[in-house]
Amino acid sequence: MALEWEQVNVDATDPAALGRWWAEALGWVVVGDAPDEFEIRPEKDRLPGLIFAPVPEAKVVKNRLHLDFRPDDQEAEVARLLALGARHADVGQSGDEPWVVLADPEGNEFCVLGPRRG
Template sequence: MAARISELVLSCREPEVLARFWCEVLDFVVLDREDDGSVEIGPREGFGGAQPTIILSRQDEPVKGTSRLHIDVNPTDRDQDAELERLLGLGARPADVGQTGDEPWHVLADPEGNEFCLLKARLNPL
């Protein structure tokens, strides 16, 4: 028997802002809102499917240092350049983590500065 990832938790100052951003990026919907301000987003079919949900957990003070986990995304219905333009239009911004410029991926940051990568391969939608 094995385990699988069911949820990713991302601490942030403004869960609603990041929920809107990541819902647009991933074609997710808001699944739940908690009294503490946390927002859970995920695929339209809800929790427990092929993709993990993301819990955006309210935290007033950002954690110091570099995150040891980041999200990689792949385009599903367009090429990497078109997806890059779409993500920048949603509020992502380029991030420099020491890449050379020769990588086949783009390093970006969400509206709160959480780094993620846009990979080149186009994946089939689930």
Template sequence: MVSQITQWTLDVRDTDRMAEFWSRVLGYRVEKGDDGCAKLYPPDDAPPGTLTVWLQRVDASKAGKNRNHPDLNPTDGDVEAEVERLLALGARHTDVGQTDADPFVVLADPEGNEFCVLRNRTREV
């Protein structure tokens, strides 16, 4: 038996702000819970197995570099246009030690959580 990753969970301080950001980044719909958390669901026409996102409300601020993060691929393949769109939504460039030769752009969401926009469909090793 093996397991499959079905959800990405992110601790957040401002659930509303982060639900707005990540739902617009991914094109997901938001369902807010009574507990201060929110679940983001992919569109109905998304491929089977598409991850959901759980935004878990916490009081603690983010400290240090994330130990894991999502890697995104623009659906139309236009990395530069997607990076500009994400910056307009509230992302910012951040430095985690990457170089200009790396096949990805590193950004951070409004609370500083890092994520990558891949220049290729899969990360090259």
């Protein structure tokens, strides 16, 4: 048996707005824009994607799952994401980690990693 990773599901109070934010942040394309789900992918026929589904409640606690991104230039990427509407997030990090924790406009945490070592 083989499994193919199709997508990550993200609960959202405004799926279209959050999906568009992530599409801009990642440079991805919108492949589905229905009232009950908004889907983006790296390219139209490339997986995995992110799908945003409506929920009535706002996020309350730290995510149990989050995405990590490794940019070419961490400082520039953090600045770009903050300008798009991300914000710094505190999930209990000590402050001397080589990554930066941010949150998207609905509060979902993600990490912007530093340079790969070795």
